[in-house]
Amino acid sequence: MDTSTGRQWSVFYAYTAWSILVVLMMLPLGVGVFLEFGLRQQFSGHPALSALLLVQIAVGAWSGWRTMRAWSTEGVSSSRDRWDLPRVGVLPSDLSLLLTAVPTLVIGAAVAGGAEPRMLLVSMSLLVALVTMRWRWELGLAGSLLVGVLIVLLGGSPGTASTCAALIFAAVLMVRLSLWLAAMVRELDVAREAQAALAVAEERLRFARDLHDVTGRDLSVIAVKSELVAQLAERQDPRAVEHGREVAQIARTSLAEIRSLVRGYREADLATELRGTASLLRSAQAVVTIHGSAADVPARHAGTAAWVLREAGTNILRHADPSVVTITLGRDAITLVNDGAPGQGEVPEGSGLTGMRERLGDTSALSVHRDAGLFTLDVRFDPPGDPR
Known part of the structure; x- marks a missing residue:
């Protein structure tokens, strides 16, 4: 699978691939039912051809799986239709499709020699679906x-021919619609x-813009x-001392402004940070639920809580x-729970958690802990042993 895509695509791809x-696998069996073709009875008369037909069904499913895997690793199509929807395009093909066609040729040769012709029609229905699923629905x-015409030519009734043709076309159409979805x-x-x-990048740009506005003018001066x-020092002009002190004063003032900016960034208002974090997560299509409010957190911990919200x-x-995020604020703790980190057991700590x-x-x-697909980050204020 393409690692650049997320969990929703992975789950839907698996559902689509297995459905296809x-x-x-069921299409040739369904055609056989309409043709009144019993595979069990055929084993008694033509065991080798019947076994070959079962092998073709298995190889056909394998070929379809390889096609889906190759299609899933390609980039997102930039081609659009007239409704501005993504086109599925031509699905990739390989030698597995040719391998699936070999049983049809063998069965066709056997039918020419007197074998049951309905077996060829069942085999062709699978091959037609495999071939046509890779191109346009037309x-x-x-x-x-074509299969319907062959059924009539081989002695089948027009009703049976139309039913089998409709079944094959419905299968092909279902495959194409599934791929489009x-x-x-x-x-x-x-x-x-x-x-x-982009939401994360926008926050970084905001801070960079503020830092540039604060320091750009002072650094130029x-x-x-x-x-x-x-230049004054080279000429031994006494005014060099005065201007040197001005440079030092401007540098100290600029440093104070930078500290104030960073302090404001790290110690933002908790209520504002709560709204911003919720908005940021919702922009990523996550459902955010908030228990408690900024007023529930003591004032001496508000800065810490705001910083934890931003970083987390x-x-x-x-x-x-994540698809669901729960934020809980209280007098003694702040907790964030999300379902975007599947797995179980202990969480290996990287530089991010260590830095926090x-x-x-x-x-x-x-x-932090992970249980039943939920990742929990819990920060406790005034832990045991804290004199406060």
Whole structure:
């Protein structure tokens, strides 16, 4: 599977692939039922050909699976139809399709020598579906009509021929519609990931813009003043001392402004940060539920809670694929739970969690665990042993 896509696409792809395989395996059996062709009875008269037909069904399912795997690893199609919907396109093909055609040729030769002709029709129905599923649905219609004509030529009734042709065409159409729907889900999943990445990038750009506005002018003045000081010093002009002190004062003022900016970024208003984190996660199509409010958190822990919300929300978008996020705020703790990190057991701590522990220090206790597909991050204020 393409690792650039998310869990929703993976689940829907698996559903689509297995549905198509079931259709491919059941189609020849369904055609055989309408032709009153009993495979069990054929084993007594033509055991080798009957076994070959079963092998063809298995190889056909394998060929369809290989086709789906190859299609799923391709990039999202940029081709659109007149309704601005993604086109499925031509599905890839390989030697597995040719291998599936070999039993049909063998059975056809046996039918020419006097074997049961209905066995050839059952074999051809599978081959037609496998071939036409890789191209446009019009070819599927032509292939199903061809099988219907052959049924009539081999002595079948027009009613049976039309029923079998309709069954084959319905199978081909179902495959193409399933692939089209899967292409839409994949495109939406990629768009959702892009939206989440843009939300994170927008926050970074906001901070970079604020930092540039605060420091750009001061750094330009420092550069000009420093050149002036150097020139005055070369001429031993006493004004170099005065201008040097001005440079130092501008640098101290700029440093104070940077600290104020960073402090404001790290210690944002908790209510504002709660709304921002919820909005950020919702922009990634996650359902966000909030228990409690910013007022429930003591004032001395509001800065820590706001920082945890910002960091945890960003990390969820970077490293998880959540559909549901629950945020709980209380007097003693703040907890975030999401379903975007499947798995069980202990969570290996990377640099992100280690950095959060270091930033929190002794004033708060951080714990994480994963259970039943839910990832929980819990920060406790005033942990046991804290004198406060």
